[in-house]
Amino acid sequence: MNKTSVIQEMDLKYNLHSWSAQAGLNPHVITKAEGIYFWNEEGERFYDMSSQLVNMNIGHGNKKVIQAIKDQADKLPFIGPAFALDVRAEAAKKVVEVAPANMKKVFFTNSGAEANENAIKMARMYTGRYKMFSAYRAYHGATYGAANLTGEPRRFASEPGIAGFVKFVGPYAYRGPIEFKNEEEASKYYLTLLREQIEYEGSETIAAIFQESVVGTNGILIPPKGWMQGVRDLCDEFGIMMVCDEVMAGWGRTGEWFAVNNWNVQPDMITFAKGSTCGYIPLGGVLVNGKIADHFNKNTLICGLTYSAHPMGCAAACATIDVYKEENLIQKSKEMGVVLGEILEEMKEKHASVGDVRYIGLFSAIELVKDRNSKEPLVPYGKDPDGIMKKILGMLREKGFWNYSHENIIIVAPPLIIKKDELRDAMKIMDNVLDFVDEMMDE
Structure with missing residues (x-):
């Protein structure tokens, strides 16, 4: 053999x-x-x-990121998340600096699914509401909460699901029920459906609308003109958190640091992972805006992970962000x-x-x-x-x-x-x- x-x-x-x-x-x-x-x-x-x-x-084999991981392993491979650490502070600062201007703090996780799990909890804690909207053609992870956000068939193994998770039909102009004249018409159609569903579900019960900024695995569905701003407007009108899953679309994948920048829209939270360290060490996170950050100055953040802001993951993130800039x-x-x-x-x-x-x-x-x-x-x-x-x-x-x-x-x-x-x-x-x-x- x-x-x-x-x-x-x-x-x-x-x-x-x-x-x-x-x-x-x-x-x-x-x-x-x-x-x-x-x-x-x-x-x-x-x-x-x-x-x-x-x-x-x-890409594979980037020497700068590999060396950063080696150096951190020699210096301090792990310390619990309750402690302040140079590389932990630097990674958070670097992530926030390249994020949309309204993002103020980050809670580090180990993956995109974990990021979405914690964003669900943050949205519920911040708003006092319990319902989560997400699209059918969407993937947000395979852990239980993230799988309930997921709209495609990989969610079935996690059903019956958690109470309060509601699916909506996101824009998919190519397979729309009518032939749209332009992107704006498509956005208007799908936003009308979303508004109706918000009203039918009781807007006062909805904590957040989750969406992939660009739907990834389920077809690279790029939001038509007007959609992202339309969702932002609906969230503002009804006091709903707009959460953009940038696990796949973030970190330069769409030609911007974060995909939402393509539409000049600022969500309330952004979840990320993949491109933050490019797989060299697992790392993800939830970016939150100033209002949410201020809320958790006075209210307990009931989120915790043994490996949150892992030093070697943070070292990899710092080096990876440098590579994006230098190259x-x-x-x-x-x-x-x-x-x-x-x-x-x-x-x-x-x-x-x-x-x-x-x-x-x-x-x-x-x-x-x-x-x-x-x-x-x-x-x-x-x-x-x-x-x-x-x-x-x-x-x-x-x-x-x-x-x-x-x-x-x-x-x-x-x-x-x-x-x-x-x-x-x-x-x-x-x-x-x-x-x-x-x-x-x-x-």
């Missing part, structure tokens, strides 16, 4: 892999990663075209996003299987359909009975292009360090595989 087989056998014997039936799994054994690439034991190289789980924004990655994301958008529009024009493409910065989706006129998705919602999407991903991976799909949608979100020639070369693989999808549709 070769080394790869031994490692894989041990992995499958002792590990439970997420979102999978364990029988039949065949995980690659990964040996190294650098920049936008990673390699398996057989020496096969893959373009990391989803930044792993849309978190490796600065100008926020602007690079915006510039390379233009290139990616041009490539995707060309693919949409060329391939009959591509119903729609959506992109903002280096955050994009290719929506596959059986028929462009009817917009019938390539696979039904929540199902892939014939393994079609799995087959498409398999073909991409055979050619060295690693990413993931959700429903009938292929996600493309490479590291922000990707160069133009690397992006074009990688997307040629996608182009070739879409030729196969077109042929499959004609059979």
Whole structure:
């Protein structure tokens, strides 16, 4: 038995892999990663075209972040969250400084799901209300509270759910019930639905409206013009907290430090994780505005985690934020996003299987359909009975292009360090595989 087989056998014997039936799994054994690439034991190289789980924004193997973690491990690897610490204070300051201007303090967690869990509690404590609104096509995490916020099928394992979690239909113009003339008309339609639901549920009972600033895994659904400001206005009118989940969309992914900056809107809270340390050490957090920060000066914050503001996570965050600035990655994301958008529009024009493409910065989706006129998705919602999407991903991976799909949608979100020639070369693989999808549709 070769080394790869031994490692894989041990992995499958002792590990439970997420979102999978364990029988039949065949995980690659990964040996190294650098920049936008990673390699398996057989020496096969893959373009990391989803930044792993849309978190490796600065790419693999960044020496500055690795050194910061090493230095902190030598200095003080852990001290409880009740203590003040140089790196803990510095990380909080750096996060707040790049956040929207109304954000004043941060509560550090270990992940995006934990960030959303604590934002739920903060919204309830601050408002004295209990209902949480969130969208159907949304993912906010798999822990119990975050799973109840989640609107797509991964929430089902956590149901029956917690009282007070209410789902609304967020904007998805491509699959809207009517043909909208423009983005503003789409926003008006969906905001009308949201207002009605707020009134039907009793506005005085609603603590917060949660939404992904840009819906991530569920299709890169970019808010139409007027939507974000419309939600802000509704929250202000009814005294509801506006909470933006930036776990995936934050940290330069959309060409801005935080995605809400694209619409000049200031939420009451922002949850984040992934790109804050780019996976080098787990870290997440909840940013709160001045009013909420002031509230918890006088009222007890009933939130606590053993590893909140972990020193090594904070060290990684400080270094990661420095890398974003020193390598100008926020602007690079915006510039390379233009290139990616041009490539995707060309693919949409060329391939009959591509119903729609959506992109903002280096955050994009290719929506596959059986028929462009009817917009019938390539696979039904929540199902892939014939393994079609799995087959498409398999073909991409055979050619060295690693990413993931959700429903009938292929996600493309490479590291922000990707160069133009690397992006074009990688997307040629996608182009070739879409030729196969077109042929499959004609059979």
